[in-house]
Each structure stands twice: as structure tokens, then as C-alpha cells.
Amino acid sequence: MTGKELLQILKDRILVFDGATGTSLQTQNLTAEDFGGEHLMGCNEYLNISKPEAPEKVHRGFLDVGVDVVETNSFGATPIVLAEYGISNMSYEINKRAAEIARKCADEYSTGERRRYVAGSMGPTTKLPSLGHIEFDAMRDSYKVQVKGLVDGGADLLIIETCQDLLQTKAALAAVYEYTQESSREIAVIVSITIETMGTMLMGTEVSAALTAIEPYDIVTVFGMNCATGPKEMEENVRYLCENSPKPVFVMPNAGLPENIGGQACYNLKPDELEFWMTRYVKEFGASIIGGCCGTTPEHITRLVKIASSVKPKKREFSYTSAVSSIYSSVSLHLDPPPVIVGERCNANGSKKFKELLLAEDYDGMVQLAKEQMKEGAHILDLCVAYVGRDEVRDMREVMKRFNTQVALPLMIDSTEYQVIEEALKRYAGRAIINSINLEDGEERMKRVLPLCRKYGAAVVALTIDESGMAKTREKKFEVAKRIRDLAVNKYGMREQDLIFDTLTFTLGSGDEEFRKAGIETIEAIKLIKTEFPAAYTLLGVSNTSFGLNAHARHVLNSVFLYYAIEKGLDLAIVNAQKITPLYKIDERGREICRELIFDERKFADASAGEAVQG
Amino acid sequence: MAELKCVYDPLVELMNFYAAAKSGPAKDVDEESLSLEDKLKRRIIDGDRIGIGDDLKKALEQYSPLQIINEVLLDGMRAVGELFGSGQMQLPFVLQSAETMKAAVKYLEPFMEKVEGAQKGTIVLATVKGDVHDIGKNLVDIILTNNGYKVINLGIKVPIEQIIEAAEGSDADAIGMSGLLVKSTVVMKENLELMEQRGINIPVVLGGAALTRRYVEQDLRKVYRGYLSYANDAFAGLHFMEDIKSGKVDVAEITNATTSSTSLNKTLELNRKVAGREEQVIVQSRSKVKTDVDMPVPPFYGTAVVTDIKLEKIWEYLNEVALIRGQWQFSKKGKTEEEYDKILKSDVYPALEEEKLKVKRERLFEPKVVYGYFPCQSSGNDLIVYRPASDEDPCSKWSGVKPHNARMSDLREWVRFTFPRQRDDRFLCISDYFRSVESGELDVIALQAVTIGAKASESTKRLFDAGNYQEYLYLHGLSVESAEALAEYWHKIVRTELGIVGNDAKEIKRLFSQGYQGSRYSFGYPACPNIEDQARLFEILRPERAGITLTEEYQLVPEQSTTAIVVHHPEAKYFNIK
Numbered sequence A: 001m002t003g004k005e006l007l008q009i010l011k012d013r014i015l016v017f018d019g020a021t022g023t024s025l026q027t028q029n030l031t032a033e034d035f036g037g038e039h040l041m042g043c044n045e046y047l048n049i050s051k052p053e054a055p056e057k058v059h060r061g062f063l064d065v066g067v068d069v070v071e072t073n074s075f076g077a078t079p080i081v082l083a084e085y086g087i088s089n090m091s092y093e094i095n096k097r098a099a100e101i102a103r104k105c106a107d108e109y110s111t112g113e114r115r116r117y118v119a120g121s122m123g124p125t126t127k128l129p130s131l132g133h134i135e136f137d138a139m140r141d142s143y144k145v146q147v148k149g150l151v152d153g154g155a156d157l158l159i160i161e162t163c164q165d166l167l168q169t170k171a172a173l174a175a176v177y178e179y180t181q182e183s184s185r186e187i188a189v190i191v192s193i194t195i196e197t198m199g200t201m202l203m204g205t206e207v208s209a210a211l212t213a214i215e216p217y218d219i220v221t222v223f224g225m226n227c228a229t230g231p232k233e234m235e236e237n238v239r240y241l242c243e244n245s246p247k248p249v250f251v252m253p254n255a256g257l258p259e260n261i262g263g264q265a266c267y268n269l270k271p272d273e274l275e276f277w278m279t280r281y282v283k284e285f286g287a288s289i290i291g292g293c294c295g296t297t298p299e300h301i302t303r304l305v306k307i308a309s310s311v312k313p314k315k316r317e318f319s320y321t322s323a324v325s326s327i328y329s330s331v332s333l334h335l336d337p338p339p340v341i342v343g344e345r346c347n348a349n350g351s352k353k354f355k356e357l358l359l360a361e362d363y364d365g366m367v368q369l370a371k372e373q374m375k376e377g378a379h380i381l382d383l384c385v386a387y388v389g390r391d392e393v394r395d396m397r398e399v400m401k402r403f404n405t406q407v408a409l410p411l412m413i414d415s416t417e418y419q420v421i422e423e424a425l426k427r428y429a430g431r432a433i434i435n436s437i438n439l440e441d442g443e444e445r446m447k448r449v450l451p452l453c454r455k456y457g458a459a460v461v462a463l464t465i466d467e468s469g470m471a472k473t474r475e476k477k478f479e480v481a482k483r484i485r486d487l488a489v490n491k492y493g494m495r496e497q498d499l500i501f502d503t504l505t506f507t508l509g510s511g512d513e514e515f516r517k518a519g520i521e522t523i524e525a526i527k528l529i530k531t532e533f534p535a536a537y538t539l540l541g542v543s544n545t546s547f548g549l550n551a552h553a554r555h556v557l558n559s560v561f562l563y564y565a566i567e568k569g570l571d572l573a574i575v576n577a578q579k580i581t582p583l584y585k586i587d588e589r590g591r592e593i594c595r596e597l598i599f600d601e602r603k604f605a606d607a608s609a610g611e612a613v614q615g
Numbered sequence B: 001m002a003e004l005k006c007v008y009d010p011l012v013e014l015m016n017f018y019a020a021a022k023s024g025p026a027k028d029v030d031e032e033s034l035s036l037e038d039k040l041k042r043r044i045i046d047g048d049r050i051g052i053g054d055d056l057k058k059a060l061e062q063y064s065p066l067q068i069i070n071e072v073l074l075d076g077m078r079a080v081g082e083l084f085g086s087g088q089m090q091l092p093f094v095l096q097s098a099e100t101m102k103a104a105v106k107y108l109e110p111f112m113e114k115v116e117g118a119q120k121g122t123i124v125l126a127t128v129k130g131d132v133h134d135i136g137k138n139l140v141d142i143i144l145t146n147n148g149y150k151v152i153n154l155g156i157k158v159p160i161e162q163i164i165e166a167a168e169g170s171d172a173d174a175i176g177m178s179g180l181l182v183k184s185t186v187v188m189k190e191n192l193e194l195m196e197q198r199g200i201n202i203p204v205v206l207g208g209a210a211l212t213r214r215y216v217e218q219d220l221r222k223v224y225r226g227y228l229s230y231a232n233d234a235f236a237g238l239h240f241m242e243d244i245k246s247g248k249v250d251v252a253e254i255t256n257a258t259t260s261s262t263s264l265n266k267t268l269e270l271n272r273k274v275a276g277r278e279e280q281v282i283v284q285s286r287s288k289v290k291t292d293v294d295m296p297v298p299p300f301y302g303t304a305v306v307t308d309i310k311l312e313k314i315w316e317y318l319n320e321v322a323l324i325r326g327q328w329q330f331s332k333k334g335k336t337e338e339e340y341d342k343i344l345k346s347d348v349y350p351a352l353e354e355e356k357l358k359v360k361r362e363r364l365f366e367p368k369v370v371y372g373y374f375p376c377q378s379s380g381n382d383l384i385v386y387r388p389a390s391d392e393d394p395c396s397k398w399s400g401v402k403p404h405n406a407r408m409s410d411l412r413e414w415v416r417f418t419f420p421r422q423r424d425d426r427f428l429c430i431s432d433y434f435r436s437v438e439s440g441e442l443d444v445i446a447l448q449a450v451t452i453g454a455k456a457s458e459s460t461k462r463l464f465d466a467g468n469y470q471e472y473l474y475l476h477g478l479s480v481e482s483a484e485a486l487a488e489y490w491h492k493i494v495r496t497e498l499g500i501v502g503n504d505a506k507e508i509k510r511l512f513s514q515g516y517q518g519s520r521y522s523f524g525y526p527a528c529p530n531i532e533d534q535a536r537l538f539e540i541l542r543p544e545r546a547g548i549t550l551t552e553e554y555q556l557v558p559e560q561s562t563t564a565i566v567v568h569h570p571e572a573k574y575f576n577i578k
Helices: A003-011 A022-026 A044-050 A053-064 A078-085 A088-108 A137-153 A166-183 A209-212 A232-245 A270-287 A300-312 A352-361 A363-376 A392-406 A418-425 A446-454 A474-491 A518-532 A540-546 A551-567 A588-598 B008-017 B038-045 B052-060 B065-083 B092-111 B137-144 B161-170 B183-199 B213-222 B234-246 B251-261 B263-280 B309-316 B322-326 B339-363 B454-465 B469-498 B533-541
Strands: A069-071 A117-122 A157-163 A188-193 A220-226 A249-252 A260-261 A264-266 A323-325 A330-333 A339-341 A381-382 A411-414 A432-436 A457-464 A499-502 A537-539 A573-575 A602-605 A611-614 B004-008 B121-128 B150-153 B173-176 B204-207 B227-233 B301-308 B368-379 B382-388 B412-418 B443-451 B520-522 B561-567
Touching: A003 A078, A003 A188, A003 A220, A022 A044, A022 A053, A044 A088, A053 A069, A053 A088, A053 A300, A053 B443, A069 A088, A069 A352, A078 A088, A078 A137, A088 A117, A088 A137, A117 A137, A137 A157, A137 A166, A157 A166, A157 A220, A166 A188, A166 A209, A166 A446, A188 A209, A188 A249, A209 A220, A209 A232, A209 A330, A220 A232, A220 A381, A220 B382, A232 A249, A232 A270, A249 A270, A249 B092, A270 A300, A270 B227, A339 A363, A339 B065, A339 B150, A352 A363, A363 A381, A363 A392, A363 B339, A381 A392, A392 A418, A392 B065, A411 A418, A418 A446, A418 B368, A432 A446, A446 A457, A446 A474, A446 A611, A457 A474, A474 A499, A474 A518, A499 B038, A518 A537, A518 A588, A537 A540, A540 A551, A551 B008, A588 B008, B008 B121, B038 B052, B038 B065, B038 B092, B052 B065, B052 B092, B065 B161, B065 B234, B092 B368, B121 B137, B121 B161, B137 B150, B137 B173, B137 B204, B137 B234, B137 B339, B161 B183, B183 B204, B183 B339, B204 B234, B213 B227, B213 B301, B309 B469, B322 B469, B339 B469, B368 B469, B368 B533, B412 B533, B443 B533, B454 B469, B533 B561
Parallel strands: A069 A117, A117 A157, A157 A188, A188 A220, A220 A249, A339 A381, A339 A573, A381 A411, A411 A432, A432 A457, A457 A499, A499 A537, A537 A573, B121 B150, B121 B173, B173 B204, B204 B227
Antiparallel strands: A260 A264, A323 A330, A602 A611, A602 B004, B301 B368, B368 B382, B368 B443, B382 B412, B443 B561, B520 B561
């Protein structure tokens, strides 16, 4: 099933997933022999090989009560997890068998009018890449084995579930992405995160940050949450998703909070209560797929089937503004009042301090500098570790390892090397912005960078530069922006809202005749782009405008220039937040001179007549 | 077309207009243009210590090290104090400033001749006898030390003799006493009385959570002739020292005034008379607390040790307000809701998450609980806890006597608590919440001892010693509040096991204000101030099994531990013994 097909089904009705696989298997009182020996005791996934009747029984139990989708018994069937039983080499076979077993059962129950589907279950494994437990590549490759096995075994869709760490989710998505690219097959994907009782994911991620990070993935069809708590505790987050997510919402709670009784986790939620909450989520919030996680039995799930047939789902109206995120929280790409401030000091080319910290490999110092900018009012941080003679890939790796968990602000990854960009994206759990692409060498950079943006869900800054160089007039800037936009959207599968155009800032401080109108051209180009491509965003590196002037003049000119750029629709500004002053705090005369400079209001006199005219 | 000549160029105009460096925008001037002195001052205010050595090196070309400290850096600290006082700066940032100050002084030290008395003044600081809480006192130490005062920090549980000795031995200008417990306020009073008796009248500053300005300025000033001041935050200690050293407050005059007018003597005398009258108030022997409430049945008698407790579970009960406003001191003062929320979102919550992650990653907390249920009865102000009449070990789960069929004849007296009774108002006493010996019925009491473990104390100490004050404040605060959270969580378990959890408030945050049936009392707090009762609780629970020990002053070690008695009676709530 493709994502489109799944969306088509969800247009008319809600889908019901099955209940707990693991806890249902537990009730079968399986012996060591069933598991294939003492050493495999507890490896539920091996039952697909050693005792396929066991998972079959679970599937049938749920199909009997009328579910639409059964999940394969493959939650922990990645090589990473199977390695704990010494059978990582069997991962492909186990996943394939799991899908075949579920396929067989689903097909038995399918009729001409009503199909039953198989969802390939992909659990979070036992490692957290954001904490350095495992490298991204190793995790992605492990998931790739699972994806291949599940699809080959006949799964209709994939569910990446119980996500604890967004970097783990991204590794699973990178595996799906690579698999679909290599095999030219398409398959619908559901991503389901786990919000702990403390209100965030295990790594501290807020639900908004998770939505921000996953929403841009076109391979993900449905987004939602499962496990950790009962339905009641999920209310606030389900509400958030239903009000904000552009993707249909998936909800799969446990049968209540687990209580420890005699060393066993017990789930005590009554079917009545589950029905109450899930009815609310469908009818009042508009959830599209419902199911049960740990502790839910056919008795629970039969109530969900009842909801699907009797409750009219709410038609959701969501509002979503493109955003970026760190592992913790999310920042919208359009703030009110603008602009979104991109801190510029974590840049080895722009900040002497950062350069020195990088050369000394003082990572704590770099984190400190990042935190300082947060205090100064930055919303996003530009990060550039390019420095002549140093290994930029290695530096990016080391810095990103720390910044991922220690910096609460989203990052803008600033590099000209696509290898560096990918190295950074592999270590970043949030949604980053890539800085940047342009058409200097034709499509070359776009061809390298945009697939990375899609593979990791990043936004991208596009500079208005083409083969003939930096665009200087508003018409040329717009023309280059349009060319980039059309290529990105039509050829590389990006969305307009993933693009952030930088119309280039030149200094007004040189007095050079060629650049006298550079200020107006830059900000007028913003207006053209915002009018023509309303979903796209705009960005300027503000301080370039005053290059060459003394510190005070720079401060004032930067502030005034930013003011007029915002008036024309600027969304983001790369700037030292502390070196910007609100207009009302600047003396009137200074303000006026700057305005005259930006709009080139020089006065001229006819040398012969001596009469003043405006330039 | 005629040739045009430019007669007005805004670029030239702009360059001329801002040619004079000082005419920039009013605030937020560029760093490059700051004078060296202002740059250093700015570094102190911003807590920006990385690379401060370069600036100090330059400053040393013009000034002596002492001049730099006294005229430049301290100016910065003064500004920090003002920002803190007006609520424009939060404590963690103050600590960053203090760390920067410390780094600067450390850099300058080798260039200074060691001259005795270079300090601006000397103060002896101590947490008073019977109290181990020292974070406030240590903050005062940090701020005073970094402002050029000599601080003799005697540590915790310091008897008055030692304080006096240190003050006399060092010719100190003042004494600072601190303590968190209610009991410590009484100790402070006793200390002042003793100093008064010996004719000591050195200025004293007092601080601590249970103190109030009213108590210090009205009650304590009556017993002590010397200058006495109340410190409501860490900077108040600095203002106190500045006041007495600058002569703004004439210490001698205050002391003389009280002496010559003999008003103090009069007050003291009056106090005694009032006290005498109080003695004559007829104290009722029992309050009107109901005696026929439902009797819950505990799941077992005896004690149990629990070690496998999830931090996430504990943190559900974390009182974030107490942590953020109390321990971390992000005050709301002078801020709108919105501004405060912004700070919470941008600084505080990320810091909290980071701290929690760190705690988990480094396994800094090792939560443990020892708790149990026991048959008991009241007798007047006493509460009698029973043990099996047989030789069975009363500290394990009892096998001989079970809650549902226990009879008096199977039991004998084990430990007896005597709780004080209110002298007026409602004449409340904790014992009243239990069935009496006369009723012939058995009641049940739960006791609990919880700890976050010794590793937390060790780590906080290391951070303090290393001068990482901000980290210290964060970790210390989180560990203390986590111990409280664990106590709250375990109290919930106890209510669950007693079957009285149904009356709980739905929101966890309301549990912090006793949104549940019954009450949890800790020794040293208003309703049961006798800290010595800890020893009795220890005899019953033996919390040593969870690594909790008791000092001679009845303080718990590690500090991040609490004990409590849990009362199930629906009328039981906090009250004050006056």
C-alpha cells in the first residue's frame, strides 16, 4: 500500500489496529521449548520460527473481533536487538516470517468488500543514538534489514513505533528512504512516538518538537503516539496533534498505566474506559487510526471496532506553520513579531571566539557560546565549523554530538560540503536548516543537498546566486529564486515551505556607486518572493549591510535596515541579537540618515545651474 | 543632460554623525568600543569568564590588582546585586557572575602582595547546631568572598561556643547564623541569649527559610543588644557587611542606646512576665478531634526496604515551584506572567531537563525507601507503638501478628513518642489522631524514611569545592526536591495500600498542599518539633538498611533524605505548636 492509498482509505473512515502483541503472547504461558531453547526464552520474535502458532493465535484473536490492521510480531526483530540473543544474522528471515504469518491470517479474514491489512512493526531497539549508544549508520543499516524482511514478507505498511529518541526515528526513516530509493517500491509509513508520563519523550522532546521534526518527511503518511500511558494521560498531546498535525493522527494507548504487582507489570484499564477516551479522540478531536498497545486484549479492541462503525469522526481543521526544532523544543519559522533571530556567533569564519574554541577543541566552550546566544535572544543558531586545514567532517561530528543534546535551540547547519552536512544531519535529532544552496555551478549543489534535506527532513536556505554570480537587482534576485523554487519543488520533491530565500546583503558602507541601491534591491526582492511564493520564507544576513563603518554606525544602520526588511516581509535574520536596537531607541536624526542611505536619497545639484534635485 | 553633483550624501552624513564614539544608541553599545574598565565590569555582569585573563593583563598595566578588584570588578558585582535585588537577574546567572569574579581574583592573586587586612571586613558564618542545611549560607559565603570580604565558614551543626571562639579568634566584624529548620530559629534565639549573657555585642545577621523579618526584628532584637539584621536573600548579607563597615549603620550607637536606656532589660523582664502568665493558661488535655473515624487495614505489619524505584516516577511528584523558585531562586519579582514564562521556557526547563538527563546518565541518584505499618494507641500526649509480644524481629515483616486479627494480648509496647500540645486555639496534638488506650481498639501508624542516596551529596560537594556554583545550585536543588518528591510519592503508595487514596486531589500539584486524606509529619517541623524523636523512628525502621544514618545532633545523612510519620485520620493536617 502506498501512502496515497492509505490516505484515500482514511478519507472515508477510521482504521482500527490490533491490541498488544507482547503481553498477549505472555498469556499463552509459553515454555522454553516453545521459544526454541533456554537461551531464546523471552525472544518473542523467534516464535515466528520456533512456534508460529503462537503469533498466529494472537493475530486471529484480534481479527476475530474485527480489526482492520494486525501488526507483525517483529517489534524487536532488528539485528541490534536480536544480537542480545546471539541471532542477529537471522533478522531478515525472522522479519519476513513475521510478515508472512500476519499476511496469511489477514488474507484469511479479508473479503471482497473488506480488506484486512498487515503493518510491519518496527520497535525502538534497545539503544539511544542521541546518547551515543550506537552510531546512526549502524542503526539505519539494522533497520534496513528489518524493512526489507517485512516488505518481502508481504507487509502493507510499516509502523515505526514506541519512538523514544527522534534520532532513532530518523535512522529508521533513513532506512525506509534508502530502501524505497533502491527498490523503487513505495510503502505507507506510520511514525508513532512515546510520550512518557512526565509529558515528553524519554529524551525530553516535547510533542511539538517531535511533530516539527517528522512532519517534513514525505515518506511518512501518518503521525501519532503509542505506549507508556493509558488513553487518559495522552489527552493533552492527542489534542495538540489533532489541532496541529498536517498528517492524520494515530493513537494507540496502553491499557492504563502499568502497576507493579508482585513484580509483574499489570494493566488494569477497563474496556469501558478505553472506549470512553477513544470515542472522545475520534469524535471530538478527529483521530484517524486507533489501536491498543501494552495490556490491551481482544475485549478492549472490540470496543474500538465498535467506535469505528458507530462514531462519526470529527473533521479536523489544523493549523500548521513550518518550524524547526532541537531535540527539546520547536521554533516557528515565522514569529509574530518578526524576525526569527539566527545567532551568528557559532561560526568559525565569523566569530574569532568560536574559531579559537574550535582550534583548541574546547567543546564545552563552544556549548557555552551557544548557550550565551540563547540568553541574548537568539531563536536559532547558525553553526559553521569550516576552517582551513582542519577536518571539517570530524569537527562537525564532535561538535554535533554535544550540540544535539546540550543546546536547546534549533540549529542552522552552515557548510559548503555536502559530506559535512550529512554528518551533521545524522547526529541531529531535531529539524535543522541547511545553509545553503545556490545555482553558482548550475544544479550541482541542489543535486547533492536537496536529497539530504528530504532524507532527514531538513529545511534549506537558498541564496540568489546563479552561474553569472550574485544577483544584484530585484528582478534578477527574483528570477534566480524562482528558478531554484521550481527545480526544488518539481524536480527534487521539496515543498515550498521548506525553502528559505536569502536575497543577499551588500554593504552600503563602501560608497561604491554599484552598490548604492543594493539595500533597496535586496528588500524589494523579499517582497517579490513573498508575494509570488507565499509559503516560502526569507532570510538576510543583516550585518553585511554596514560593513566598513565604525561600530556605532554599524549598530544603528543594521537596526534600521532590519526594520525596513521586516516591513517588506523578512522572516529570519542572521544577526547578533544584542547588536540590534529597536527603532524607537535610536535618535531620530540617526534613524533618518540611515533611511536615506538605504533608499539612496542622495541630493544632487546641476553643476551648472546649482539647483538641488533628488537622486 | 547636465552633469549632476552630489550635494548631500547620507553615507557621509552617517559617518560624521557617529564619528564621536559616545553618541551611539543609548544602551547595548558595541563591545569593541567599551573602555577596558567597562569591558571588565560587563564581563562580571554577564558572567563571561572565558578569556578574562587577557583583559586583566591589560588592566594590570594601568592599575594595581587591588585597584582592579575594588574599583572595577566589585563595581560589576554591585551592579549584579542591584539587578538581582530588582528581579532583573536570576540566581543561576548571579552565580555565573560570582564564578567569573572568582576566576578574576584567582588570576590577580599572584600579582598581589599578601597584606593582612586587605580584606574589607571579616565575618564568621555558620549553620547553627542541629541543622545541616547550608546552601543559603554557602551562597552568602560566595557572594561575600567574591566581594572582598574574608569569610570564616564554620560549616554545619556548629555549636555557639565554636562560633564565639572563631569570632574572637579572628577579630571578626560580624557573625552570620543560618538554618532551615523551625527549630534553628529557636537555637538562634538561645545563641543570642547566651551571647547577651556574656556581654558580647558583635553585629549578627540571621538567615534561613523558617525565619521571618518580624521574628528577627521584634522578638530577637529584644534579647540581644548588638546590631541584629535579617537577611532575606544572599545579597542581604553583603548589604549588611557594607552597612556596618561603611559606618552607614553606627553599630556602637545602637548597642549603647539599648544599654543606656535599659529598655532591653525592661523588655526582657516584660517577656518573662508574659511567659509566666502563659504558664497559667489552662491547657486542655485533649482536642476535639473525632475518635470514631474509619480504621484502615494495612497490607502488613513490620517494615520493608524498597530499592527499585524509577526516577521518572519520583519526578512526577517533583514540586517544580519549590525547585525553581525556592531552590534555584528564579524569582518572579518584577516580571509579568509572560516574561516569567519566557524565562521558564528558555532557561529553566531546558536546565531542568539537562540536569535530569545528567542525573540519569551518571546515575547520581540512588533512591531507597524504608517504610512500615505498626499497631499503635495514644495515651494523652503519648503515642505508643507496639511490637509482637513474641521474640519475633519487629523490623522485618511480622509473621506472627497480622493486621486483620491482631489482639492486644499478642503485643507489647515498643517505642513511645511524646508530642507537644497546642496551648491555645484548638489544643491539637498528633496523638489525638489515634485511638486511645482507653478505647480498647488498635490504630495503625505508618512510618517512612526515604533517601536519594549518598552519591548526590558527594557530587554536590565536589561541585562546590571546584567552584562550579551554578552546577552546584542546580544539582543540590534537584536532589533536595527529589527527596521531597520521593517522600510525597511514597506517601501516596502508603495511602494506596491503606485504601484511603480515593480522597486524593486529581492534580499532583495539589498534593503538595495536602490534597489528600491524613497528613505526613516530619520531625523538626511545627507540629512535631522534637528532632530527638528521629532516634525513636530509627529504632523502629532501622533506615541504616537504606544507607541513612543519624548524627549525634539527630540530623539525617545523606542530607537528601527525609523521614516522616504518616497519619491516616481525615482531620489530620499541618498545625503549629505555639
